[in-house]
Amino acid sequence: MDILKVLDRLRDFENKMRDMYDWFAACFEGEDPEASIFFRKMAKEEKSHADIVSFEISLVMKDRRSYADIEYDVSEIDKVCEWADSIMEVRPGPTLHEALNIAVEFERDALEHHYRAAMEQSNPQMEKLIRSLGNKDVLHYERLMDFVKARGERLCNPRMAASG
16 A cells, blocks of 8 residues: 555544544533643644654655555554544533543554554654654553543553553
């Protein structure tokens, strides 16, 4: 698959995450200002992740010949984006417990890490940039888990509970 198509879908994913966190922030604006502020920060971080993917796209476009096609199934990206859309359609919005469980599920999803491998397949010289983005994802996830613990939330998904 064309690396630009993969990166474009991954940018869509990061932007969808931003939209979901902004929606969570709006859901808690009046009833839980601390949660609202937390989700706004998460949304800003997702925007920065999308900006990094956009930068990767610009690098590929400048020197297209240096980036080979890769094997990558974007259908998983599509499924996760559809899931995020379905979450944002539910009214009323989620409880804080539900929102945090959803956020952890999304953050733990392998999509947050797949594109690094995809870029490495295409051009090993991108490794430093990819590693930097991976470090940002780790910090992002740790911040989420710190908030979950600070609020005394227990994760309901056994897969998530095993890691938190």
